[in-house]
Amino acid sequence: MHEIIWHGRGGQGVVVGAQILAEAAYLQGFKGVTSAPTFGPERRGAPLTASTRISDEPIRTFSQIEFADIAVVLDSSLLGVVDIQSSIKEGGIFIINTNLNPGQIKIKKGLKLACIDAAKIALKHRLVKEGAPIVNTPLLGAFARASNLISLTYLEQGLKWKLSPQVAAGNILALKEAYEQTIIIEN
Amino acid sequence: MDNVQIMTGNTAAAIAAKLCNIQVVAAYPITPQTSLTETLSQFIESGELKAEYVRVESEHSALTVCISASTVGARVFTSTSSHGLLYMHEQLHWAAGSRLPIVMCCVNRGVGAPWSIFNDQQDSVAQRDTGWIQIYCRDNQEILDSVIQAYRIAEEVYAPVMVCYDGFVLSHTMMPVSIPDQKAVNSFLPPYKPHTVLSVENPYNINPVIFPWLRENAEGIICDGYMEMRYKLQKALDCAREVIVATGKKYAKLTGRNYDEMLWRYKTDDAQIILTGMGSIAMEATAAVDQLRKDGVKAGVAGIRVFRPFPVNDVRKAFSKAQTIIVLEKDISYGYEGALCSDIKAALYGTGINVPVHNFIAGLGGRDVKVREIFEAVQQSLQEIAAGKESNKTIWLNCRK
Amino acid sequence: MKNRDKNISAMSTPAIAEGGKTGDWRDMRPVIDQKKCIPSIKGKAACYLCWLYCPEGVVKAAIPVKIDLDYCKGCGICAEECPAQAITMIKEVDDNG
Numbered sequence: 001m002h003e004i005i006w007h008g009r010g011g012q013g014v015v016v017g018a019q020i021l022a023e024a025a026y027l028q029g030f031k032g033v034t035s036a037p038t039f040g041p042e043r044r045g046a047p048l049t050a051s052t053r054i055s056d057e058p059i060r061t062f063s064q065i066e067f068a069d070i071a072v073v074l075d076s077s078l079l080g081v082v083d084i085q086s087s088i089k090e091g092g093i094f095i096i097n098t099n100l101n102p103g104q105i106k107i108k109k110g111l112k113l114a115c116i117d118a119a120k121i122a123l124k125h126r127l128v129k130e131g132a133p134i135v136n137t138p139l140l141g142a143f144a145r146a147s148n149l150i151s152l153t154y155l156e157q158g159l160k161w162k163l164s165p166q167v168a169a170g171n172i173l174a175l176k177e178a179y180e181q182t183i184i185i186e187n
Numbered sequence: 188m189d190n191v192q193i194m195t196g197n198t199a200a201a202i203a204a205k206l207c208n209i210q211v212v213a214a215y216p217i218t219p220q221t222s223l224t225e226t227l228s229q230f231i232e233s234g235e236l237k238a239e240y241v242r243v244e245s246e247h248s249a250l251t252v253c254i255s256a257s258t259v260g261a262r263v264f265t266s267t268s269s270h271g272l273l274y275m276h277e278q279l280h281w282a283a284g285s286r287l288p289i290v291m292c293c294v295n296r297g298v299g300a301p302w303s304i305f306n307d308q309q310d311s312v313a314q315r316d317t318g319w320i321q322i323y324c325r326d327n328q329e330i331l332d333s334v335i336q337a338y339r340i341a342e343e344v345y346a347p348v349m350v351c352y353d354g355f356v357l358s359h360t361m362m363p364v365s366i367p368d369q370k371a372v373n374s375f376l377p378p379y380k381p382h383t384v385l386s387v388e389n390p391y392n393i394n395p396v397i398f399p400w401l402r403e404n405a406e407g408i409i410c411d412g413y414m415e416m417r418y419k420l421q422k423a424l425d426c427a428r429e430v431i432v433a434t435g436k437k438y439a440k441l442t443g444r445n446y447d448e449m450l451w452r453y454k455t456d457d458a459q460i461i462l463t464g465m466g467s468i469a470m471e472a473t474a475a476v477d478q479l480r481k482d483g484v485k486a487g488v489a490g491i492r493v494f495r496p497f498p499v500n501d502v503r504k505a506f507s508k509a510q511t512i513i514v515l516e517k518d519i520s521y522g523y524e525g526a527l528c529s530d531i532k533a534a535l536y537g538t539g540i541n542v543p544v545h546n547f548i549a550g551l552g553g554r555d556v557k558v559r560e561i562f563e564a565v566q567q568s569l570q571e572i573a574a575g576k577e578s579n580k581t582i583w584l585n586c587r588k
Numbered sequence: 589m590k591n592r593d594k595n596i597s598a599m600s601t602p603a604i605a606e607g608g609k610t611g612d613w614r615d616m617r618p619v620i621d622q623k624k625c626i627p628s629i630k631g632k633a634a635c636y637l638c639w640l641y642c643p644e645g646v647v648k649a650a651i652p653v654k655i656d657l658d659y660c661k662g663c664g665i666c667a668e669e670c671p672a673q674a675i676t677m678i679k680e681v682d683d684n685g
Contacts, residue, residue, distance in 0.1 A: 284597065284598075285597045286596045286597045345596055382595075382596055382597070383595065383597070383599065390601075390602055391599050391600060391601045391602065392599060392600045392601070392602070393597065393598070393599050394597065394598050394599070395598060395599070395600045397598045403590070404593070404600060404601070404603070404606055405601075405603035405604060405605045405606045406601075406603070407590060407591070408590065408591045408592065408593050409590050409591065409592045409593060410593040410595075410598075410600070411593060411595075411598065416597070416598055419596055423596070
């Protein structure tokens, strides 16, 4: 079973990102997928997480993820607020939306780091809501590249499932561009 | 063809209610139930579901509207959580006493004080003795399937059914759910035939004062006293066992999903240690069982699907070979133990099954119950029992004392 | 053996005597003086305030006005309301008798 935690702030599309990933995984043939928000009230701007579980067998575990195989960070300002790395399993993947060079980010030994300037890609493709770039889609592209778990084809279908055709078009371009631009460092 | 969609538990419940062609919805929003009634109101607004959505000012009124609508022959639906359910308490008795086949979803949430919006099952377990059939769901597929079966059960035995599922844990978690097509549901669920229909042409007084004694009416017919009425309700719930199993089997033919027992089993055939519980905690326990088995512990899960009527015979059968029983539950009968634990022990009384029972009180007010925690707690219980320590014990799981 | 009600929930139909004969609850009985009663004097439907006010519906709006003593509980409202003071409440049983 692959356990993925999404870190972001309320309103950034964390929950929807987790959902689209689950949908894409199911379409790709994984029998077990779940996606869940942090349980409780929804608060714009507050740090929050969402989770996606992906498995070959139907999932029977609905508790919160303790240690993730993959952590996706939508907002790099969270790195100073939440200790994300310690909740990633040994050998896990750490995917960050950042305009920093991967070399500038300190990470624990044994983790794989994937960096993508998701905000830049989102702005380029006008993925903007209430003035802020919506970075979940570019991060899905980075996820595909870094994890090799879900292919772009199914992520594209997942976007089409969740979004209206007009909105999906820009998102698909952003997905592909992010896939190409993701920089990966094995540590 | 299977139409599988990824959805939350609340969406699954709303889709199921729509497939059952409900005619009246009356509900009041409360976390974590809200998105269920929102989805239903969208179905009605868009015309996908031809039903009347009655907006009310409280849960008490919501159930009262359902009672009235059911009395004049409509198929009705409501849903609530926690304090909303407790506010309905009086009308829960009224619905059951009037023998109305109302179906309600209780999206399980802890009860204040202190305030909690998070999941446990204290709300519905506290309504155990209101005369409602109670079904607990382990995943979102079971939510959809249980709501559809609930109407058939309710309309056959003329008793209301509460479909309970864990707030947030299931209500807000998305997972694949297979949706049967409308034709299949129509063939499974015949139209609602009320046992009496209140109408202008045939006026009568429903639920007048009933005396302790029998009464001869104006036509010389002997009418029941209060005790006879209560006996009939008890008998209805007793008979419901057979109906629930028959309905489950019929549903299995339709969908291929098995509901032929009032409980479900996971690796119980050779199990010496049987874990039990209701809802998602029992599902979580199956993952703990996988780990226990890797450790050489022959464990299994018997998940209680129907809590009322209590599946006495199923429990006796499922636990007949158990050497240790672990009851996991998200409720507590203060001053004693978990309500399910008492029922299980009572069902086994006099059967010769006299084995250690450890009762885990877990996940109250949304405290996460992880597979690892269940696994470790079971290991510890087994060690204590092997060492000849307390064989009957209530353990507060993951709680600072 | 009398028939038993088959309803699974409690109900009663509107019928005379559904609650049993209530006339024996009465210790005062209304007696109408037809010489004062307005419909009797006029020989046509009139007044009928006793019929309107009777909480038990046991007054028959006829000429002459009749009260069903099988069900009249003897409350005296008809006597109180009668504008012609044609109704008198008298003791059912004479204590001296």
